[in-house]
Amino acid sequence: MASPEPQTSVRSAPRSRRSRESQSGTGSAPAYVTRTIPYYAFLDEEALARIETQAFRLLERTGIEFRDDPHALSLWQAAGAEISGTRVRTAPELIRNLLATAPAEFTQVARNPARSVRIGGLHQVFAPVYGSPFVRDLEEGRRYGTLNDFHRLVKLTHQLSPLHHSGFVTCEPCDIPVSKRHLDMLLAHMTLTDKPHLGAITEKSRAEDSVAMARLLHGPEIFDNNCVILGNVNTNSPLLVDKVVTQAAEVYCGAGQGLIAVPFILSGAMGPVTTAAAISQALAEALIVGAYTQIVRPGAPFILGNFLSSMNLRSGAPTFGMPEPLMSNLAIGQLARRLKLPLRCGGALTASKVADFQAAAESADSMLSTVLGGANYVLHSAGWLEGGLATGYEKLVLDADRLGAYEVMLRGFGTDADQLGESAYLDVEPGGHFLGSAHTLAHYSNAFYEASLSDSNSLEQWEEQGSQDAQRRAYARWNQLLKDYEPPPIDIARRDALEDYVARRKATLPDAWY
Amino acid sequence: MASPEPQTSVRSAPRSRRSRESQSGTGSAPAYVTRTIPYYAFLDEEALARIETQAFRLLERTGIEFRDDPHALSLWQAAGAEISGTRVRTAPELIRNLLATAPAEFTQVARNPARSVRIGGLHQVFAPVYGSPFVRDLEEGRRYGTLNDFHRLVKLTHQLSPLHHSGFVTCEPCDIPVSKRHLDMLLAHMTLTDKPHLGAITEKSRAEDSVAMARLLHGPEIFDNNCVILGNVNTNSPLLVDKVVTQAAEVYCGAGQGLIAVPFILSGAMGPVTTAAAISQALAEALIVGAYTQIVRPGAPFILGNFLSSMNLRSGAPTFGMPEPLMSNLAIGQLARRLKLPLRCGGALTASKVADFQAAAESADSMLSTVLGGANYVLHSAGWLEGGLATGYEKLVLDADRLGAYEVMLRGFGTDADQLGESAYLDVEPGGHFLGSAHTLAHYSNAFYEASLSDSNSLEQWEEQGSQDAQRRAYARWNQLLKDYEPPPIDIARRDALEDYVARRKATLPDAWY
Secondary structure (H helix, E strand, O other): OOOOOHHHHOOOOHHHHHHHHHOOOOOOOOOOEEOOOOOOOOOOHHHHHHHHHHHHHHHHHHOEEEOOOHHHHHHHHHHOOEEEOOEEEOOHHHHHHHHOOOOOEEEEOOOOHHHOEEEEOOEEEEOOOOOOOEEEEOOOEEEEOOHHHHHHHHHHHHHOOOOOOOOOOOOOOOOOOHHHHHHHHHHHHHHOOOOOOEEOOOOHHHHHHHHHHHHHHHOHHHHHHOEOOEEEEEEOOOOEEOHHHHHHHHHHHHOOOEEEEEEEEEEOOOEOOOHHHHHHHHHHHHHHHHHHHHHHOOOOOEEEEEEEEEEOOOOOOEEOOOHHHHHHHHHHHHHHHHOOOOEEEOOOOOOOOOOOHHHHHHHHHHHHHHHHHOOOEEOOOOOEEHHHOEEEHHHHHHHHHHHHHHHHHHHOOOOOOOOOOOOHHHOOOOOOOOOOOHHHHHHHHHOOOOOOOOOOOOHHHHHHOOOOOHHHHHHHHHHHHHHHOOOOOOOHHHHHHHHHHHHHHHHHOOOOOO | OOOOOHHHHOOOOHHHHHHHHHOOOOOOOOOOEEOOOOOOOOOOHHHHHHHHHHHHHHHHHHOEEEOOOHHHHHHHHHHOOEEEOOEEEOOHHHHHHHHOOOOOEEEEOOOOHHHOEEEEOOEEEEOOOOOOOEEEEOOOEEEEOOHHHHHHHHHHHHHOOOOOOOOOOOOOOOOOOHHHHHHHHHHHHHHOOOOOOEEOOOOHHHHHHHHHHHHHHHOHHHHHHOEOOEEEEEEOOOOEEOHHHHHHHHHHHHOOOEEEEEEEEEEOOOEOOOHHHHHHHHHHHHHHHHHHHHHHOOOOOEEEEEEEEEEOOOOOOEEOOOHHHHHHHHHHHHHHHHOOOOEEEOOOOOOOOOOOHHHHHHHHHHHHHHHHHOOOEEOOOOOEEHHHOEEEHHHHHHHHHHHHHHHHHHHOOOOOOOOOOOOHHHOOOOOOOOOOOHHHHHHHHHOOOOOOOOOOOOHHHHHHOOOOOHHHHHHHHHHHHHHHOOOOOOOHHHHHHHHHHHHHHHHHOOOOOO
C-alpha cells in the first residue's frame, strides 16, 4: 500500500459535517466524552475486595475450561498455569502479572483522525446495538434484517453525534450468506462512516479478514503502530472459554489490535442468582481472557466486559433495566478502575418489543447507571429492543437523543462566580424576572441541552401537529436523516482496494448459512 | 374528642391488605425506604461551600421580599433581621441559628401506624403528582379533573405500595368550587386511604380546615404530640415570599405540624440561567422560609424543597428530565445534608403529553437522579405528565412500577460468603448451568425485582396477547386495581365527625371558583 493517508489526500468537508451535526441532537460533536464529574463510590473498598477475591478464588480453585484450542492450553502451560485436561487454573499473581502490561487506556484510531476515540480512564465512548437478527420500524414492523437495513443503520449511526463509534453488527444482514456477510459489514463501516468500528469474530478467517481490511483502510504505517480495530467476544459462561475467543485474541491481539471479552450472564442460569456472585464470576471470566491477550501480545489493548441480566421469576425470561443489573453497572465500574482496565458494560437495554414507555424506562435506568458507573466503551447504547433480538430504527434515534443528555451530565457544571450568578441580581429585583437580563443573555445559548425528540410544546401545539408520540416523531427523524445523509470523504485508491478485497474473498467462499 | 384511637377500635384486615400488596409491584410493602447504599458525592466540598455561600450572600445583601403580611415582618424584626419596607435581610448566623431547631428527621404519623413515614436522614418517601388541573387516560383522553377522578387517584395511590404517601392535589377536582374542594380532598385522603397526606395551603382558612380535620382524624393526643399533616408551599421566585407561605407556616407550624417550602424555578426566567446560580437562589429562598417556620415554632418539622426546570432554547417552554435539573437533584441532596435538613426535590417529570418513550425516558432520568440524590420526600414521583398540567392514570401505575425498582436499588446488595456464591460451584461445573442448583434455589424467590408492567415475554407470546404496549397494559392494570379496591378500616365515630365538619363548613362557604 503506497497510497497516501486518507486524511491528507481528500478534500475536507467542514460545512457538510457541521450541518449534519446540527441535526444530531447536540450543539457540539465531540469524538468521545471525557468525564469531569466524579465517580459514584457505590460499594465500599471492603465489598470490592471481597468480590475481587472471589473472582481470583474461582480462577485458582475451580479454574476455567479452555476448549477446542490446544494451542491456548500450551500457551497457558508455558505462562505458568496449572493445566489438567482442558482446565486452566491460575494463581492470582499470574493473572495480575500478565494484566500489568494491558494499557489502562488507549486510542482507537479512526480513518478520520477527528473521530478517533480514547477508551479507558475518564473517557466514555458510545456505540449502537450489536447482534440483532431482526429490525423493527414503525411502518414496516419487525422482520429479519437485510444488508439494506444494515447500510441504513450505519448511515444513521454516522449522523448521530452522541454515537461516537459505529459498533459492528448493528443488525444481522440476514439476506447475505453467513460466510460472506462479515465482508459486507466491514466494507460498510469502512466506507459509509468515518467513525471507528469493531471487526468480526465468529470464525478465525473472518477475524483475519477484518484485520486485513483494516490494514488496507489505514495503511500499514498506521495499522502497525496503532489500535484501529477490536473484536468483541463472549465467554461461554459459566467458566468456559472456547476457540472463538482464543482465536480472536490470536488474530486481533497478534496483530497489535484490541479485544473486548464479555461474559454474558443471565443470573441464575449461566451464573449464580445473587448479584455479588454473578459479578465475581463475570470478573473471573473477563480477567482470564484479558490475561490471555497479554500472553499473546503484551500491551495489546484489552477491554474488560460485563453483561449481567436478571430474570423474570415466573417465566425465566431475561429482564433488562432492573435494579440488580443497574447496581452491577456501578459496582463493575469500581472493580475495573481498581484493576486499571478499560470497561465495557451496560447499554440502553430493554425487554420491550416496541419503543414504548417500558422500553424508555428500562433503557434510561440501564444507561444512566452505565454512564454513572464510568463504562469506557458502551455497546448497545442505542437501538436495542426485545432483549437484543431486534434493532429499532425509532429506538436508535430516541436513545441517541438521551445519550446527548448524558454527555452534558458527564461534563458537570461550574461553580465559579459567573456560574454562581453573582452579577445576575444587579439588574433583577425580587419578584422580577431574568429573561432579558445580562447574565441570562450571556449564558442562554448553551445553558441547556437541546433534545431533538422531546416535545415541550403546549398540548394545543402538539395536537395541531398531529398528536405525534415520540415514536412517531422518531420515525420522521430517521427518515429525514437518511435523506440528508452524505458519505464522508474517502481516499479512492483505498476504497478500491477494499472493494477488490471483498470481491476476491467472496469469490473463494461458498455460500454458507451457518 | 373522646373516641378511642382508630388503630385499636377497628378489626385488622391482614388478608385483604396482603392481597392488595401482592398486586402492587413489589413483594413487600415497606411504609417508606431506608437507604443502605451510600450517597453520590457529585460536587466536592469546595463547590458546595461556594453555592451555600452564594445563597447566604443573597439573603444578606439582596434580601427577600415578604409581601402582604405585616405580621411576618414584625416577627422577622423581633428575630433580628434588617427590615427596609418589605425587604428582609438576614445575616448567615441568624439563619443558621434559627434552623438549628429544625429536626433533621421526623415521623409523619399516619392514621394507620404501620403507614407512618420517617422523613429525613436515610429515609426516602414517595408521593404522587400534585396540582394537575387535567387528567388523562387512554380511553377518555385529556379533560379537566373531577372529584370522581380525584377519588379514583387516591384509591390507586392507596393500592400502589411503592407510593408511601398520598400527597394532596393528585388532580384538581375542577367540578367542585375552589372554595370547597379542599374539604372534599381532605375527606378523601382521610377516609379512602390510611397513608399519610398533605393539607391545603391556598388560603389561610383552608390551611386551618386542614389542621382542624387532621385533629379530628387523629384525636387531640396524637395530634398535639406528633406531625400528622404538612403543607407544601412555593416561594414566588425570585426572592419573594407572599402571605400564602407565611400564613401556611403560621397555621401548620403554629399547630406543631410541618411545612415544605419549594422554590419552583424555571432557570432563566424566575432564576438565573446557570445551574449553580439557580440552585443557590433556590437554597436561599427555601432557607429563609425554613428559618421563618422556626420563628413561628421552634422545632416545627420543615422540609427544604427544590424544583428546578430547564428551558427549550427556541420556545422558552419548560423542559423536564434534562441533564441540568438531573445534576441539581444530586447537588441539592448534598447541600441539604450539609445543612441537616430533610429534602424534597425531583420526581418523575416530563413535558410529554402522553405516557410514551419521551415520558418514560425523562421521568426515569429525573427520578433516578432524585433517588440517588437522597431526596427524603418526593412529590410527583408518579403520574406527572405535560409539565404537571395533567395527571396520567397509566403514567401513575407505570411510574409506581419503576419506583419499586428504585426501592430495591436503595437497599443495595450483600457481599457476604453466601451472596458471593462461594458454595454455588459445588454442584455446577464450568459449562454447566445454575438453574436447579442449591444456591439458586435458596435465593431464587427474592433474587430479582418483579415489575408488574414490564413485558419480558417472547414476541410471539406478546403478539398472541394483543401486541399491547406498556400504556395499554397500564390501562388494564389501573382499571383492575379500582375493581379490587377495598377501603381501609376506619373508626366510624371519627369518620362521622369528619363528614360533619365538611358539611358544616360547606354550608358556611359561598361557591367561589377562584
